[in-house]
Amino acid sequence: MKFGGTSVEDARAMENVIGIVAKEQRRKPIVVLSAIAGATNTLLKSAHIALDGDLENAHAELNRLLERHVTLLENLISNRSEIQHLILTIRKRFDELKTLCQGIAILGELTNRSLDAIASVGEQLSTMILTHALAERGFAVEMVDARTFMITNDQFAAAAPDFVLISQEARARILPPIQAGKIVVTQGFIGSTRKGITTTLGRGGSDYSAAIIGAALDAEEIQIWTDVDGVLTADPRIAPAAMKLKVISFREASELAYFGAKVLHPSTILPAVEKNIPVIVLNSKRPQSTGTRIVGHPPKSSAAVKSIASKKGITVINIQSSRMLMAYGFLSAIFSVFQKHKTSVDLVSTSEVAVSLTIDNISNLEQIVSELQEFAEVSVFDQKAIVCVVGEQMRSTVGIVDRVFGALHDINVIMISQGASEINMSLVVDEDVVTQAVQQLHREFFEPVPELDLFEQVDA
Numbered sequence: 287m288k289f290g291g292t293s294v295e296d297a298r299a300m301e302n303v304i305g306i307v308a309k310e311q312r313r314k315p316i317v318v319l320s321a322i323a324g325a326t327n328t329l330l331k332s333a334h335i336a337l338d339g340d341l342e343n344a345h346a347e348l349n350r351l352l353e354r355h356v357t358l359l360e361n362l363i364s365n366r367s368e369i370q371h372l373i374l375t376i377r378k379r380f381d382e383l384k385t386l387c388q389g390i391a392i393l394g395e396l397t398n399r400s401l402d403a404i405a406s407v408g409e410q411l412s413t414m415i416l417t418h419a420l421a422e423r424g425f426a427v428e429m430v431d432a433r434t435f436m437i438t439n440d441q442f443a444a445a446a447p448d449f450v451l452i453s454q455e456a457r458a459r460i461l462p463p464i465q466a467g468k469i470v471v472t473q474g475f476i477g478s479t480r481k482g483i484t485t486t487l488g489r490g491g492s493d494y495s496a497a498i499i500g501a502a503l504d505a506e507e508i509q510i511w512t513d514v515d516g517v518l519t520a521d522p523r524i525a526p527a528a529m530k531l532k533v534i535s536f537r538e539a540s541e542l543a544y545f546g547a548k549v550l551h552p553s554t555i556l557p558a559v560e561k562n563i564p565v566i567v568l569n570s571k572r573p574q575s576t577g578t579r580i581v582g583h584p585p586k587s588s589a590a591v592k593s594i595a596s597k598k599g600i601t602v603i604n605i606q607s608s609r610m611l612m613a614y615g616f617l618s619a620i621f622s623v624f625q626k627h628k629t630s631v632d633l634v635s636t637s638e639v640a641v642s643l644t645i646d647n648i649s650n651l652e653q654i655v656s657e658l659q660e661f662a663e664v665s666v667f668d669q670k671a672i673v674c675v676v677g678e679q680m681r682s683t684v685g686i687v688d689r690v691f692g693a694l695h696d697i698n699v700i701m702i703s704q705g706a707s708e709i710n711m712s713l714v715v716d717e718d719v720v721t722q723a724v725q726q727l728h729r730e731f732f733e734p735v736p737e738l739d740l741f742e743q744v745d746a
């Protein structure tokens with residue numbers, strides 16, 4: 287059971303979590319928590335402010351976050367001496383954070399390793415508080431530090447889990463308390479290198495943590511508790527009429543997550559697929575809602591398009607070479623440049639004379655372009671966005687392309703790519719029209735509500 291930031295943001299939200307966990311107690315839950323809403327942002331921000339030399343403001347940010355944790359404690363725990371003891375522990379953690387910020391300010395250097403050490407405190411605090419709240423309410427509970435089993439490489443800020451080691455260690459650390467009848471509470475997002483240095487799996491990584499733990503322990507189910515009713519037909523912040531999907535496939539969920547549906551971290555589905563464990567996305571503010579089930583083989587639905595995702599911050603690279611035209615090895619030459627610079631390519635579309643592709647990580651863009659220029663003409667367009675239309679049944683439905691382009695008749699589509707699996711169609715548009723594009727597509731496919739059992743309207 288993974289609870290995201292808004293699900294633990296204050297005492298009321300935490301009480302909801304306790305109620306939800308209590309109901310599942312019979313099923314031996316492992317509770318994976320994010321930091322309280324906004325905590326990771328604040329922690330990272332204070333480090334950056336310190337780097338700019340503004341220690342006063344860095345400390346002010348940290349003090350506000352400290353106060354939020356203290357308020358949470360005071361509203362959640364009743365035993366006064368317990369509260370005092372916990373406040374002392376939390377203050378100590380914030381003193382350490384301030385010392386770290388001082389170091390950053392003095393050195394004028396901020397590494398991803400330091401950022402991970404700082405960011406990890408959010409999850410450490412939220413889990414500590416929930417564990418005490420559960421214990422005070424009479425639950426048998428044990429907190430297991432994720433860093434004892436979530437072993438990763440040392441690519442700080444985006445560390446890759448070592449699945450073999452994690453499987454061993456997670457079983458060794460988590461199963462004994464579970465077998466002793468305890469609820470286990472642990473941190474999402476954070477891990478550790480083999481040498482014991484704290485890492486993180488990347489922003490939004492708690493979903494991924496939960497899936498990794500679920501797979502390592504052969505869980506019955508991986509529950510992702512968040513602030514919406516499930517996986518919706520679009521981000522409700524963009525398309526307010528978005529509806530909930532009752533069930534979707536692993537493949538559909540993976541595509542959606544990869545192309546920007548923030549409700550799931552892009553890697554969440556992988557571990558679940560390997561062990562064929564259903565992932566259920568649920569709303570912690572409305573636990574009675576049945577959520578979205580993500581499974582290997584959902585019942586066939588006649589809905590061709592199931593959901594629309596979008597992702598900003600995309601850069602398009604056009605590569606053209608008349609010299610290489612039709613020559614074998616052209617694509618391989620191109621991709622080896624991206625491989626060398628550890629930059630993954632999202633969409634590709636080719637014509638006889640050119641290859642267009644998109645990337646979202648531009649940290650090595652300059653070197654990539656200069657190496658491509660050794661054999662091709664290269665142009666780069668930034669501030670683009672991908673819009674992705676997803677549905678297993680798209681491949682067998684006639685007329686989808688017409689409807690997509692009809693809906694986008696007034697929008698300049700820069701690039702088109704139909705996934706080889708044919709369960710998605712991705713388009714590139716200018717970033718400033720992406721909201722409009724998603725809204726128009728949503729209207730085309732989901733407004734008015736299709737008369738299908740798959741969709742469920744979300745209560746306001």
Ligand code: ADP
Nearest residue numbers: 290291292512513516517518520521547548549
């Ligand atoms: P958490 O803190 O629980 O991990 P996130 O903010 O990371 O929550 O993810 C939930 C948010 O994802 C929702 O509030 C919603 O705005 C956004 N979202 C984007 N696309 C979708 C979608 N297709 N279905 C549901 N939510 C989506």
Ligand code: ASP
Nearest residue numbers: 320326475489490491492
């Ligand atoms: N707290 C982390 C973040 O904000 C991880 C997560 O919430 O999934 O990125």
Ligand code: MG
Nearest residue numbers: 290490548549
């Ligand atoms: Mg999230």
